[in-house]
Amino acid sequence: MTLLISSTPTFARDIDGKAISAKVLDEVREEVLALAGQQIYPALAVLLVGDDPASHVYVRNKLLRAKEVGIRSLEYRLPETASQAQVLELIAQLNADPTVNGILVQLPLPAPIDEQAVIHAIDPIKDVDGFHRENVGGLVQGIEVLTPCTPSGCMRLLHETCGDDLSGLHAVVIGRSNIVGKPMATLLLQANCSVSVVHSRSVDAPALCRLADIVVAAVGRPALIDASWLKPGAVVIDVGINRITSEFGNRLVGDVDYASARTVASAITPVPGGVGPMTIAYLLKNTLIASRLQRAAQARGQQPEDDLALN
Numbered sequence: 001m002t003l004l005i006s007s008t009p010t011f012a013r014d015i016d017g018k019a020i021s022a023k024v025l026d027e028v029r030e031e032v033l034a035l036a037g038q039q040i041y042p043a044l045a046v047l048l049v050g051d052d053p054a055s056h057v058y059v060r061n062k063l064l065r066a067k068e069v070g071i072r073s074l075e076y077r078l079p080e081t082a083s084q085a086q087v088l089e090l091i092a093q094l095n096a097d098p099t100v101n102g103i104l105v106q107l108p109l110p111a112p113i114d115e116q117a118v119i120h121a122i123d124p125i126k127d128v129d130g131f132h133r134e135n136v137g138g139l140v141q142g143i144e145v146l147t148p149c150t151p152s153g154c155m156r157l158l159h160e161t162c163g164d165d166l167s168g169l170h171a172v173v174i175g176r177s178n179i180v181g182k183p184m185a186t187l188l189l190q191a192n193c194s195v196s197v198v199h200s201r202s203v204d205a206p207a208l209c210r211l212a213d214i215v216v217a218a219v220g221r222p223a224l225i226d227a228s229w230l231k232p233g234a235v236v237i238d239v240g241i242n243r244i245t246s247e248f249g250n251r252l253v254g255d256v257d258y259a260s261a262r263t264v265a266s267a268i269t270p271v272p273g274g275v276g277p278m279t280i281a282y283l284l285k286n287t288l289i290a291s292r293l294q295r296a297a298q299a300r301g302q303q304p305e306d307d308l309a310l311n
């Protein structure tokens, strides 16, 4: 598929995250079946600490999707009052358990638990969120590692929309968080895009953004980016999830003003129904990748020393 970026202003088409994530989940389901034929049953452990209602919903959805594709899931709950030592002890147990392939700790963790200490206690080869510094470093160096789920999902949306080859396109990522903006920029760079990162201290963010063929917005500000930020024909990926209250009640909106942006963009993700469903799909893909990396590491570990000497 070749990329066509139109310079004629038209209404953008929607990038259907629900349909594309269903495709990803089908791929996962197929691989799970193939692995079952070899008596391999990948398992994902999900740890939820405390009573945050949104976290409960996210965890429930993750477990539900895992079940739907046949991935074994294990749910661990600790009370709001759990200590950091208790969380670390559970992670140590899961790290040591060879039947557990992926470990996900639902964030945020209740204060005063140190999130970074918890993230870095997870064995990097089981870190299906891809937040461990070893995975972050590997991503930057272009080594195959576990990559954060939301940026991976955004890349898949871009490839489904623009084709396999993104070489030479100018991508602007708005936001520089560790979980979305920075890994997103790295993945786009690996796809041979020219990448700019726009953030809260950028001077004239709209002008920088208007240079972009691809815009990925991960800011957390409702409808910040409108048509005036976009080059005609740009492809827009809206990562933002913002809950707003208006006279029509509560609703979710992205970081992009969808109605305005679609008059200039060529394709755009709606919110909801764009990036959101991709994140869970890539969590489950990561569980399979983790299982494969672990099998490869185990096979290397079991190689007789004579064989290793030949390498």
Ligand code: NAD
Residues within 6 Å of the ligand: 150, 174, 175, 176, 177, 178, 179, 180, 181, 198, 199, 200, 201, 202, 205, 218, 219, 220, 221, 224, 239, 240, 241, 242, 275, 276, 279
């Ligand atoms: P964050 O708060 O960690 O980072 C926001 C970034 O936006 C910062 O780097 C900041 O420099 C930048 N920023 C702030 N104001 C700006 C401005 N006026 N102009 C340009 N840049 C500005 O947020 P995050 O964790 O990266 O999440 C961003 C959004 O994406 C949130 O709405 C979050 O809910 C959503 N999100 C969605 C998913 C998903 O699955 N769809 C996953 C993760 C995050």
